Each structure stands twice: as C-alpha cells, then as structure tokens.
Amino acid sequence: MDYLNQMIDENEDIVYRNRINPPSYGRVFPTTQSQGPAGPSSSSNRRNPEEERPIHSAENRDIPLNAQAEWDLNDALRASISKKQRNQNSRNPRSSRYRHEDDGDEEDVPQAKWNKLEADLKELSIFLKSQQAEKALETRPDKKYRNLVESEKSIKIFSKKDSGYRILQEQRSEKEQLEIDFSNFEMLKFAFSRHPEVLNMDWNPMEVQIFYKIDRFIGDNEETAFRQGALSVAMDFENFPPNLTWRGSGNKGLVMLRPVVIDGVAVLNATLPDDSPQPFYGIAPEMPIYQEILNLPVKAVFDVIMNFVIRGHKTCVFLPKYYKNYITPGRISKVDDLVVFRKLIDLGLIKFLENREGRESWNWFLEISRIVDQTGSVFVSSLEYRRKPEDQKYEKPSDRIIQPIFWNTFDRVMVLEPSIRYKDENDNSFRTITAEQVLQFAEPDDERAQLGEQLYLDKQIELICHLCQLYPTKSMHKVSIQQLLHLVVRANSNFDMPGMNLETYLGMCERFGNHQNDAEDCVDDNNSNV
Incomplete structure (x- = not known):
C-alpha cells in the first residue's frame, strides 16, 4: 500500500497525493473514450452506468490485487481516528463537540424537581433568619462578641493578646x-x-x-x-x-534638611519579639496571602512619622503592595488601626512600592535603599535586612541606617537616636557620625538638596495639627x-x-x-x- 502518498482529510477520509489515478478498488472508469465536441464536460463524455460495472479481469492494471484488504485497512484507520477524537471530547464532557447525557435544557427538568429546590431554599432561608433572630436576642457577652466577629459587616484582626480575633472600629469611640x-x-x-x-x-x-x-x-x-x-x-x-x-540663611547659609524615607517593614520588625522571623525577608513583598505576623502596628509607624515631622523633615513611609488592599475579602484587616492608617494614606505620608517590572531579582530592602541613595534621604530601617557581609563605609545615605527601638509595652515607647557610632577597623577606634551629618545635606551644592524635597512651615503646622487628631x-x-x-x-x-x-x-x-x-x-x- 502506498502510505507515502496518502493523507487524511478533514472528513477523516483517506485522500491521495502525487497520483494521477487513485485506486478505484474494483471500479474501472473508461479513460480512452473520445471527448465530445463540447469538451470534457460534454454530455457525450458522461459515463454510462452500464459501463461502470466492476471488471474483475486480471488483465486490468488499475485494479490492485489486494484491493479488499486495503479497503478494510482504511476502514480500520478511520475508526481509530474517530475513537481518538471521541476520547478527547470525553475529557471535557461539556465541550461543544460532545454533549453530555445529563446536559438537558431547563425545559427537560421535571417540574417536581423545581418544586423540591424551591422548598429547600425556603427552608434554608427560614433557618438562617431564625439564627439571626437568636443572635440578636443573645445576652451573654462572650457569645455577643463572637456573633459580632462572625458578622460579615465586622472588620477584625487576629491578635494573640486578645486570644483570637479583635473587632476594629472605623471611627474613634467616645x-x-x-x-x-x-x-x-x-x-x-x-x-x-x-x-x-x-x-x-x-x-x-x-x-x-x-x-x-x-x-x-x-x-x-x-x-x-x-x-x-x-x-x-x-x-x-x-x-x-x-x-x-x-x-534660614546666615553665617552657615541655608540649612537643607534631608527628606526621610521610613521602611515600614523594618518598623514592623522592630516591634516583634527577638525570636520572631523577619517579615518579608526572602518573601515576595507582593505576596497576597494573609499572615498574622505581618499585621502592621500603626501606632509605631505613627510615632516615627511624628518624630521627623516635628524635626522639620519631609517624611514618607514605604510599604509593600501587600498592605495596599489592607482588608481581605473575608473582612480581616492587615493593620491594627483603620482610622489612623487611612488618614496617613490621605495625608500622603504612606506610599506603596510595587514591582512594576516583574523582575525576579526584585528585593524589598535593595529597592528602598536605591530610593534613599537617589534622593539623599535619611534612612529609617533595620540592620538585620542588610545582606552584605562586608564592612560598611557609612558614605552613602543607605549605609547610615537609623533603627527605631520600641519597648514592647502597650504604649510602645520609642527610642530613636539619629547619630551613628561605629568602630573603625583601621585604627580600632570608635567614630561618630553626628545627627547633623545624618539629618542635613553636608554639601550646599548637592544636586539632591532640592527645594521640592523640603518641608515648608505652613505644611509642617498643618500636618502636625492633623496628626494630633489621631492619638x-x-x-x-x-x-x-x-x-x-x-x-x-x-x-x-x-x-x-x-x-x-x-x-x-x-x-x-x-x-x-x-x-x-x-x-x-x-x-x-x-x-x-x-
């Protein structure tokens, strides 16, 4: 059989190529008959049915000797292809080429089943309403609070201190x-x-x-x-x-304060116990999965902001995209104070940093450090996130990290010292970078010392007045x-x-x-x- 010259068409039939006369399998058509005056399409050239009878003569070269065997083989091949397509359709019973036997139209569903479904839904509705009525009449404080936590209207946060979920308010209590x-x-x-x-x-x-x-x-x-x-x-x-x-300008000239970049992740890390894992260390900062350890202490962030606004600095806290949608679909909050967090966003004091380019090498600490060096900012972060083992020279702003320390009392008393003291390996002596060097631009011609990055007195007073309304x-x-x-x-x-x-x-x-x-x-x- 000539397998090289045959192929399967879209109707699953075998067709032949590179052949002038495909096999007729037992039927012979006249090829030497003269054409009529009208050409090949003339009625005189049309075949006579009586002449199209099969001729089983061995002398005819156009009839394969194994025609019947080839025909049976072709039937088997077509059946195999059809079976393969049916198997593919069966993997997706709802495909357009295969109709599942249970895929009946709505008109095919008996009315009795519709009635049964309607009765079940009514019964479920009555049950849910009765449960809501029982919850409304509950008098035990623990059960009332549990009912509030389970309510779809309540926003809550998981808190070990409260042994479970704590309901968050969207406005201050009296x-x-x-x-x-x-x-x-x-x-x-x-x-x-x-x-x-x-x-x-x-x-x-x-x-x-x-x-x-x-x-x-x-x-x-x-x-x-x-x-x-x-x-x-x-x-x-x-x-x-x-x-x-x-x-103002005087003997020392105009004092240009550095803007302040606050690493919100580092502030969170500073409030955690020493044995806690470092948040977002080695984890994608855009991770959408809620984790209790990532709950942001807003009061700690607020204290750092207030400290630098009072000092006269233009201040901004950067947080990962994880906190941009700070309430999950299940009404669980990722921050512990909704009132203050929303206000800080409205005031432009909190911004969210995203990996817009989708780079696999994107690292939270390195991205924050890059912003600090570009703007010459004061860097409030944590030394624990620095991965470089070599000694720091403290020449770049990102090397001069100011690390907040919180005493983990309820009020979280913050200690923040802007001066830096380090040991010089060359002469084994201790050196100090003063607060003035850390907080101010040392060179008056520094291109990063722009007026647009300075905080003005009217804005300073306005921000302070807004912040005083929060805590x-x-x-x-x-x-x-x-x-x-x-x-x-x-x-x-x-x-x-x-x-x-x-x-x-x-x-x-x-x-x-x-x-x-x-x-x-x-x-x-x-x-x-x-």
Whole structure:
C-alpha cells in the first residue's frame, strides 16, 4: 500500500497525493473514450452506468490485487481516528463537540424537581433568619462578641493578646476621642496662652522660660520670616525642653534638611519579639496571602512619622503592595488601626512600592535603599535586612541606617537616636557620625538638596495639627508641638491649623475649662482600663 502518498482529510477520509489515478478498488472508469465536441464536460463524455460495472479481469492494471484488504485497512484507520477524537471530547464532557447525557435544557427538568429546590431554599432561608433572630436576642457577652466577629459587616484582626480575633472600629469611640481632645486642649492652652482673646497668666517656671526663648527666636529672625513660603522650623532634641532651630540663611547659609524615607517593614520588625522571623525577608513583598505576623502596628509607624515631622523633615513611609488592599475579602484587616492608617494614606505620608517590572531579582530592602541613595534621604530601617557581609563605609545615605527601638509595652515607647557610632577597623577606634551629618545635606551644592524635597512651615503646622487628631500626644512630642504652635500664633503667621485653631480651643475651654479635674480623672480611668 502506498502510505507515502496518502493523507487524511478533514472528513477523516483517506485522500491521495502525487497520483494521477487513485485506486478505484474494483471500479474501472473508461479513460480512452473520445471527448465530445463540447469538451470534457460534454454530455457525450458522461459515463454510462452500464459501463461502470466492476471488471474483475486480471488483465486490468488499475485494479490492485489486494484491493479488499486495503479497503478494510482504511476502514480500520478511520475508526481509530474517530475513537481518538471521541476520547478527547470525553475529557471535557461539556465541550461543544460532545454533549453530555445529563446536559438537558431547563425545559427537560421535571417540574417536581423545581418544586423540591424551591422548598429547600425556603427552608434554608427560614433557618438562617431564625439564627439571626437568636443572635440578636443573645445576652451573654462572650457569645455577643463572637456573633459580632462572625458578622460579615465586622472588620477584625487576629491578635494573640486578645486570644483570637479583635473587632476594629472605623471611627474613634467616645472615650478615645475624649482622651485625644483633652491632650490637644493642654497643648492649645499653652499655644494661645498669650493670645489677646484668652490671655492666661497661670504659667509655671518652665513655661516662662519657653516663652522667653520663643520671643528671642522671633526677634532674631524677624516676625515676617514666619509667613507663607518659609521653610519648616527644626526641633533640636539634644536638650529638654527641645529648642527651636532656624534654617534660614546666615553665617552657615541655608540649612537643607534631608527628606526621610521610613521602611515600614523594618518598623514592623522592630516591634516583634527577638525570636520572631523577619517579615518579608526572602518573601515576595507582593505576596497576597494573609499572615498574622505581618499585621502592621500603626501606632509605631505613627510615632516615627511624628518624630521627623516635628524635626522639620519631609517624611514618607514605604510599604509593600501587600498592605495596599489592607482588608481581605473575608473582612480581616492587615493593620491594627483603620482610622489612623487611612488618614496617613490621605495625608500622603504612606506610599506603596510595587514591582512594576516583574523582575525576579526584585528585593524589598535593595529597592528602598536605591530610593534613599537617589534622593539623599535619611534612612529609617533595620540592620538585620542588610545582606552584605562586608564592612560598611557609612558614605552613602543607605549605609547610615537609623533603627527605631520600641519597648514592647502597650504604649510602645520609642527610642530613636539619629547619630551613628561605629568602630573603625583601621585604627580600632570608635567614630561618630553626628545627627547633623545624618539629618542635613553636608554639601550646599548637592544636586539632591532640592527645594521640592523640603518641608515648608505652613505644611509642617498643618500636618502636625492633623496628626494630633489621631492619638494622644506623648510628653516629648507635646512639648515640641506646644512651642511650634505658640511660635506661629505669636508671629501672626495666619496658617491653617485644622482642629487646633482658636475657635477649637474656645470650644474646648467650655468643655474642659470648668471641669478640668473631672476630665483628667476620666482620662486616667481610660488609661487604667486599657
């Protein structure tokens, strides 16, 4: 059989190529008959059925001797191909070329089955409604809380401290708001204490000393210097109370502060116990799977932000894409404070860094370090994420890592020292990179020292006022904020102070002025209950 010259067509039939006369398998057609005047298509050339009878003569060369065997073989080949296609269709019973016997139309389903399904759905609906009614009437506190956790409307976070899930609120409770308001009232009382409308002479010796320093600070730099377009005022934390520091041109020229890049992953790592695995170390930062250890402590991030905004730096926290969708489809939160986290995003203080190019070599710490070196920023991160074993020269900004340390109390007291002390291997002595070197651009002609990366005084005051609405202010920050607010009030800067202006303070005087002791007792009770 001529296998080289045959092929299978789309109808699964064998066709021949490179052959003028394919085998007729027992049927012979005349080939020497003369053509009619009309040519090959003339009716005179049409075959006579009587002449198309099979001729079984051995003298005819066109008839294969094994024609019947070849025919049977072709039938077997066609059957094999058809069987193969049926097997392929059976792997996908719902394919367009094969109809499953159970794939009946809706009209083919008996009405009795539709009635049964409708009855089952009604029964299920009644059962679910009865369960909801029972939950609404529940009186036991533990069961009521469990019902709230299971509710699809509740947003919760897994917390070992709470032995399970803790429900997160999307707005401050009355007690929490009272504590925040009273903390702000104490700062505004100092800020407006020499305002003509609310003159208050009840000052302690430390406040009198601060007033004197502020007046001298304004006098040295002129009152008009604290207007729209002025650079932020830096706070010096080397002494207590912190001192206001002028950045204007003088003998030293214009002081350009470095922007601050905060590695949010490193802040999370700093709040974890020492034996905990490092978050996102060797793990793709865009990993979508929820993990309890990755729950972000927003208060810790907030403290670092507030520290540098008070110091006068343009500040930004970078987080992996994992936190961009911070609530999972199951209503589980990846952050422990929704109110503050959303506000920090709205203020532009939190940004999300993504691997947009899809590079396999993309590493979180290296990407953050690259941003730091490009902008000459202050780098708040963790030495534990540095993978280079060689000694650091502390020449690049990304080498000068400031590492926050948190005492893992409820309030998470933060220690952050911007100076760096290291051992020089050449002479085996200790060297110190001062806070001024870390926080300021050393060279005035540094191309990265751009005005666009500087924080301006009006924006500094606005950010501080917004941040004061989120948590009660800590003691060190409170003393600094009091001075900054009193400075712009005393200098008649007329900046926008959202939630911390004179009108707000007068309203707080009516709330807390005559009942200050009661308010303090209430706040103390809240702290003891926490």
